Amino acid sequence: MLTSFQIQALLVAALWTAGLSLIAFSLGGAVGLLIAVMRVSANRVLRAISFTYIQIVQGTPLLVQMMLAFFGLSILGFSIEPFTAASAAMVIYSSAYFGEIWRGGILAVPKTQWEAAECLALHPFQRFWLIIVPQGLRISTPPTVGFMVQIVKNTSLASVIGVAELTYTSKLINNSTFQPFTVFSLVAVLYFCMCYPLAWWSRKLEDKLNVAHR
Amino acid sequence: MTYTFDFSFLAEYWPELLSGLMQTAQLSILSIIFGFLLGTVLAVGRTADSKAVRRICAIYVEAIRNTPLLVQMFMIYFGLASIGFKLSAEFCAVLAIVINVSSYTCEIMRAGIESIKKGQLEASDCLAMSWWQRLFLIVLPPATERVYPALVSQFILIMLATSLVSQISAEELTSTAVRIDSMTFRSFEIYTVIAVIYIALAFVFRIGFWALSQLVFPRLRRLGTPL
Amino acid sequence: MSPIVKLNKVSKSFGSLNVLQGVSFDVAQGSVVAIIGRSGSGKSTALRCMNGLEKINGGEITVCNHHLHQNVTKAQLRALHLDVGIVFQSYNLFPHLTVGQNIMLAPKWVRKQSKAEAKDLAAEVLGKVGLAEKFDAYPEQLSGGQQQRVAIARSLAMQPKLMLFDEVTSALDPELTGEVLKVMENLAKDGMTMVLVTHEMAFAKGVGDKVIFMHQGKVWEEGDGEILSAPQTPELRQFVGNGL
Numbered sequence: 001m002l003t004s005f006q007i008q009a010l011l012v013a014a015l016w017t018a019g020l021s022l023i024a025f026s027l028g029g030a031v032g033l034l035i036a037v038m039r040v041s042a043n044r045v046l047r048a049i050s051f052t053y054i055q056i057v058q059g060t061p062l063l064v065q066m067m068l069a070f071f072g073l074s075i076l077g078f079s080i081e082p083f084t085a086a087s088a089a090m091v092i093y094s095s096a097y098f099g100e101i102w103r104g105g106i107l108a109v110p111k112t113q114w115e116a117a118e119c120l121a122l123h124p125f126q127r128f129w130l131i132i133v134p135q136g137l138r139i140s141t142p143p144t145v146g147f148m149v150q151i152v153k154n155t156s157l158a159s160v161i162g163v164a165e166l167t168y169t170s171k172l173i174n175n176s177t178f179q180p181f182t183v184f185s186l187v188a189v190l191y192f193c194m195c196y197p198l199a200w201w202s203r204k205l206e207d208k209l210n211v212a213h214r
Numbered sequence: 215m216t217y218t219f220d221f222s223f224l225a226e227y228w229p230e231l232l233s234g235l236m237q238t239a240q241l242s243i244l245s246i247i248f249g250f251l252l253g254t255v256l257a258v259g260r261t262a263d264s265k266a267v268r269r270i271c272a273i274y275v276e277a278i279r280n281t282p283l284l285v286q287m288f289m290i291y292f293g294l295a296s297i298g299f300k301l302s303a304e305f306c307a308v309l310a311i312v313i314n315v316s317s318y319t320c321e322i323m324r325a326g327i328e329s330i331k332k333g334q335l336e337a338s339d340c341l342a343m344s345w346w347q348r349l350f351l352i353v354l355p356p357a358t359e360r361v362y363p364a365l366v367s368q369f370i371l372i373m374l375a376t377s378l379v380s381q382i383s384a385e386e387l388t389s390t391a392v393r394i395d396s397m398t399f400r401s402f403e404i405y406t407v408i409a410v411i412y413i414a415l416a417f418v419f420r421i422g423f424w425a426l427s428q429l430v431f432p433r434l435r436r437l438g439t440p441l
Numbered sequence: 442m443s444p445i446v447k448l449n450k451v452s453k454s455f456g457s458l459n460v461l462q463g464v465s466f467d468v469a470q471g472s473v474v475a476i477i478g479r480s481g482s483g484k485s486t487a488l489r490c491m492n493g494l495e496k497i498n499g500g501e502i503t504v505c506n507h508h509l510h511q512n513v514t515k516a517q518l519r520a521l522h523l524d525v526g527i528v529f530q531s532y533n534l535f536p537h538l539t540v541g542q543n544i545m546l547a548p549k550w551v552r553k554q555s556k557a558e559a560k561d562l563a564a565e566v567l568g569k570v571g572l573a574e575k576f577d578a579y580p581e582q583l584s585g586g587q588q589q590r591v592a593i594a595r596s597l598a599m600q601p602k603l604m605l606f607d608e609v610t611s612a613l614d615p616e617l618t619g620e621v622l623k624v625m626e627n628l629a630k631d632g633m634t635m636v637l638v639t640h641e642m643a644f645a646k647g648v649g650d651k652v653i654f655m656h657q658g659k660v661w662e663e664g665d666g667e668i669l670s671a672p673q674t675p676e677l678r679q680f681v682g683n684g685l
């Protein structure tokens with residue numbers, strides 16, 4: 001079995017996993033909203049830029065993005081701090097997916113809503129931000145929360161550049177104890193405890209939305 | 215910025231990258247095929263009449279979907295070895311990815327199966343079809359066609375996720391990059407190169423899946439409209 | 442000659458709602474029986490019970506020598522479906538298959554016919570409903586009336602001894618209704634035994650050998666088409682009065 005010191009180390013590591021996830025939710029969400037708005041913009045250049053961004057990020061493995069952030073930051077002259085590099089990679093990664101999810105939500109708002117807003121003499125800018133974006137985000141809450149599960153799980157990849165989060169720590173402990181089933185089961189349970197509530201919440205939101213649309 | 219980019223290592227190492235690419239493609243296709251088959255079986259289980267079967271499938275799916283692939287991979291690779299099963303890293307990699315992708319395929323296919331209207335089932339019963347005939351002729355083909363785009367997105371994600379097998383020292387594109395990096399120390403350049411290769415591969419996979427859809431969904435080919 | 446369909450004191454309830462309360466009637470070989478009645482009178486349920494789509498709670502039904510009761514097995518139902526065709530109000534064509542494939546499906550997989558046989562058969566029944574040229578079209582490319590005729594053809598391809606029609610024209614425009622009724626009339630002329638639930642009074646009267654008026658889950662009045670001209674009960678009188 002594991003010593004109390006090892007279990008304590010895993011719990012601390014879980015905090016790093018949670019912290020990295022929160023950074024990805026918040027900063028990634030902010031960048032993602034910008035990407036979503038660019039994707040539905042009338043400006044062709046903005047659309048092209050955001051489209052390319054999404055294609056590149058969604059076309060490469062997060063593992064490679066971690067490596068690029070890690071080595072790229074050092075080229076730019078920053079000292080190599082694994083947690084910073086991992087945060088950067090997670091923000092870039094999650095922003096592309098958030099952007100695509102929210103674009104779908106914005107486009108799903110019925111045309112009649114635009115027309116109604118127009119008939120109320122709202123300025124195009126107001127129509128978009130007051131009428132369309134709130135509804136679009138609401139429609140896309142279930143997949144947004146669902147994607148948060150992916151974010152929490154994917155912070156495990158920060159282990160490859162040496163961030164001492166859950167997966168990295170579990171590997172270290174496994175190397176000294178040689179009890180892979182015990183160690184990794186425990187870690188899997190810890191991840192499950194963080195992810196399952198989000199997955200459950202996402203499903204509830206979806207059910208609620210389906211009822212509302214019936 | 216004083217850094218000078220140097221891609222000259224490519225001249226020497228491109229054959230290795232090429233074989234890494236082929237290994238990634240192979241790993242992905244194997245995982246997708248078996249993951250889809252297992253996931254479809256699970257989806258049928260998730261919609262079965264028996265409550266026990268539904269419950270078991272649900273527990274499996276939730277357990278897999280709420281834990282990281284990397285941890286699943288470690289558990290299979292290090293875990294099986296610790297109890298005496300000496301399996302190759304490549305086999306463990308495919309096993310872990312198949313288990314992972316099956317849980318996602320299950321949920322997608324379940325949505326497809328549940329979208330089949332009751333009238334379709336009644337109509338097939340009234341044509342005296344057996345349970346198997348109904349499943350394979352009436353339920354699964356339109357269910358698959360309807361959720362195909364979601365399946366493709368999931369399969370592309372799985373192709374990208376095969377990069378994780380580098381962490382259990384199985385051979386593919388990313389592990390090739392790690393090796394070249396350790397010999398040349400051109401870290402940023404090599405990872406940029408394989409990022410481009412992955413983008414290209416994702417593109418090829420999309421085209422491949424589109425072509426496949428034209429092949430297996432004649433209705434889609436003729437009409438081009440969603441079902 | 443013994444009747445091909447015999448309902449004997451059939452009852453059926455959904456929870457506390459008694460939809461059928463001791464329904465009995467016969468259908469003679471080669472005859473056309475029209476079941477009419479208000480919505481909620483149990484007429485569609487009676488039809489669905491005859492094909493085992495709804496399990497009955499009491500009484501018994503004999504259809505083409507198959508006996509339906511409370512504890513009917515799946516194997517018995519399958520055997521029944523080999524002999525009895527049904528056409529639904531909502532067509533229920535398989536959207537991922539062409540018209541031809543929809544029709545050939547059951548002959549090929551259930552009757553184990555060769556592809557060539559099934560194809561000939563499909564062409565033949567499709568010709569009967571006047572849609573030979575639509576063999577390679579998909580359901581969504583057809584009008585409602587055409588889809589319904591394909592559904593009839595799909596049933597015919599199983600060479601049933603009895604055909605059931607469940608309000609098959611209710612979802613159609615008047616002009617499309619006509620083309621479907623025409624097909625059904627031709628079937629009747631060919632000697633097919635048919636039971637139909639319908640709102641088309643003129644059709645019931647003109648083509649039906651027997652008309653059954655259902656009300657509150659019971660057979661209220663029964664006879665040849667003339668009962669529509671001279672109703673015996675106030676309920677049928679009122680129903681006919683509203684209908685004409």
